[in-house]
Amino acid sequence: MAYTFNKSKEMFKRATKVIPQGIYGHFNPATTIPGSYPYFISHAKGPRFWDIDGNEYIDYVCAYGPMLLGYAHDKVDEAFAKQAKKGTSTTPPSTLLVDLAEKMVDTIDCADWAMFAKNGADTTSWAMVIARGYKKRNKIVLAEGGYHGTQPWAGSNHVGITPTDRKDILMVPWGDAAAFEKIVAENKDQIAGAMFTPYHHPVFAHSKLPDPGFWSKMRKICDENDIVLIIDDVRVGWRLDIKGSAHAFGFKPDLACYCKAIANGYPISAIVGNEKMRLSASKVFHTGSYWNNSPEMAAAMACIDEMKAVDAAGICNARGTQLKNGLIQIATSHGLQFEVSGPPVMPFIKFANEDNFKRSQLFCKECSLNGVYFLWHHNMFLSAAHTEEDIKKTLDVADAAFKVVKQQFGG
Numbered sequence: 001m002a003y004t005f006n007k008s009k010e011m012f013k014r015a016t017k018v019i020p021q022g023i024y025g026h027f028n029p030a031t032t033i034p035g036s037y038p039y040f041i042s043h044a045k046g047p048r049f050w051d052i053d054g055n056e057y058i059d060y061v062c063a064y065g066p067m068l069l070g071y072a073h074d075k076v077d078e079a080f081a082k083q084a085k086k087g088t089s090t091t092p093p094s095t096l097l098v099d100l101a102e103k104m105v106d107t108i109d110c111a112d113w114a115m116f117a118k119n120g121a122d123t124t125s126w127a128m129v130i131a132r133g134y135k136k137r138n139k140i141v142l143a144e145g146g147y148h149g150t151q152p153w154a155g156s157n158h159v160g161i162t163p164t165d166r167k168d169i170l171m172v173p174w175g176d177a178a179a180f181e182k183i184v185a186e187n188k189d190q191i192a193g194a195m196f197t198p199y200h201h202p203v204f205a206h207s208k209l210p211d212p213g214f215w216s217k218m219r220k221i222c223d224e225n226d227i228v229l230i231i232d233d234v235r236v237g238w239r240l241d242i243k244g245s246a247h248a249f250g251f252k253p254d255l256a257c258y259c260k261a262i263a264n265g266y267p268i269s270a271i272v273g274n275e276k277m278r279l280s281a282s283k284v285f286h287t288g289s290y291w292n293n294s295p296e297m298a299a300a301m302a303c304i305d306e307m308k309a310v311d312a313a314g315i316c317n318a319r320g321t322q323l324k325n326g327l328i329q330i331a332t333s334h335g336l337q338f339e340v341s342g343p344p345v346m347p348f349i350k351f352a353n354e355d356n357f358k359r360s361q362l363f364c365k366e367c368s369l370n371g372v373y374f375l376w377h378h379n380m381f382l383s384a385a386h387t388e389e390d391i392k393k394t395l396d397v398a399d400a401a402f403k404v405v406k407q408q409f410g411g
């Protein structure tokens, strides 16, 4: 029987009275199809969650990334709970601060040091400041359509942001080394840093992998011009490669930002850097009320150990490949032109013969109403908790959803 969402709708009504937008930010239901997605969950385990109306979903959003090992992972949760009994925010930090920094340095290819915060935006802002402190320059290059958080300089929002907030931001298309080289020449000795995601994962558009030679060219331009190369690995980090996404693409950044998936859902983020950046990083004053909390650090230690033990990136890749191949094959069998872009661990889905996403929205709606949580506007995420059986069930649901798309659109 198709799902209904009476309790979700009722709760959303209550929410709108006391919370602007009801549910804010990227969890806001504005991008979902009205009446076909749940708004509130009751609980989650492994690759599944259950909404407050009792409907069950195989989830391909993983809380927009953090759930790399799956929801409510026993080992990570136990590590968090055990440490929380010893205190959460404490005056001097616990020794886990050092243990975790050592683990980050041992794990991530480009890291000679690590520092911790709470959100991805903390670390992307921090990285900019460290880069500016390095050569006392102001300008930062970002990619068009990239996302580094909601802070005013990142420009993902237009309300309440002034031109001054973005005065020193220069933009280039992602993946265009020639455009980067040109902007560097035009702003000689003024650019402090360049911040990019390891591959392009914009919203409402296909993901784009780097061309061969792109990253070595970018590294060379940055080296020749003393520009700090910053990789925002907040979203991709550890799904592609436990040594960091830059390692997967064969280069070393000067700074890299991590957040989602460090502690499988517990709030902690990290910035790592090389020796060159150590001095500037140590001069910058940056801190936060909860940045030294030890339970999140214990969770991160357990999460990194488990990601390595089970080869989480390998499992995500295998399941993502099974999903991608299955979706394309089934869509083709229905005479539909369906595309899946990005690495299989973070697929973006789209019908090739449309720009208005109407087919994608119908497809995702049919999947949601039958227990598969897909997104049409944003890349999705695989986890190490998704099993082959889960993917098979998902493909059965997708088969029926493609049929509905075919009936309604004809191709």
Ligand SMILES: Cc1ncc(COP(=O)(O)O)c(C=O)c1O
Pocket: 118, 119, 120, 121, 122, 124, 147, 148, 149, 150, 197, 232, 233, 234, 235, 236, 259
């Ligand atoms: C690539 C990237 N950078 C930065 C951020 C900001 O992270 P946060 O929302 O934790 O501040 C995100 C969040 O989705 C992201 O995907």
